[in-house]
Amino acid sequence: MSGRHPLYQLMQRLPGTCQVCGRWPSLPVCPACETRHAPPDPRCPTCARRLPPGSTHCGACLSQSEGSHAHSLQTLVAAVDYAYPWDGLIARFKFRGEPGWAGPLAALMLRQPGVGELLRACDVVVPVPVTAARLAERGYNQAWELIKALRRQAADTRALALSDALVRIGNAPDQHPLPREQRLRNLQGSFVTHPHHVARLQKTHVLLVDDVSTTGTTLNSAAQALLKAGTGRVSALVLARTSGH
Known part of the structure; x- marks a missing residue:
């Protein structure tokens, strides 16, 4: 319906x-x-960590911008922290076969500062893909469910939504419990752009959507694949951001 x-x-x-x-x-x-x-607290525009009063970026992102490991994402917006009660609701949505949570969680996202503006600014919206094995097990990609719900509720969003613009290859283990260094190793070359969509992605502003960002490794790896295929710039929107680095 x-x-x-x-x-x-x-x-x-x-x-x-x-x-x-x-x-x-x-x-x-x-x-x-x-x-x-879900207080609308200020967040770092690069990684979505909460910011102390008077700050414009977190210290980690400022240090990284001065080094040799720049972010592939133009900006990252998160609606809430990955903490009570959102962590439990996300677990129900993601792991317990309750995709109906996409609607209420998308509504929560749209009420946070910057989310509506980001949706209106992008040309294409793309979910972070899951592996074929995970999709078969779960029956749905939670990121794509969020995109569908966001588009239903944000009537002024005209961006093209592509469920399969990115393909996840290999079967890397679940990233959530792993340290940053192992995440980086696991995700090297894990994403490719679907050849059927390369032409329509050229020089566009792509918005990546996922449920949770922990270190940003997954989002940056996906963004690298899009940029390599000719995308002009990549931003990201997630429901929740963990408090870790």
């Missing part, structure tokens, strides 16, 4: 229980819980 269908829109407004505080009637996450757990 289309996200603009009247019945779909009615179903989205039906009362339920807040999955954080248990309040009824409520949206899946009530406004009070969202205000408490």
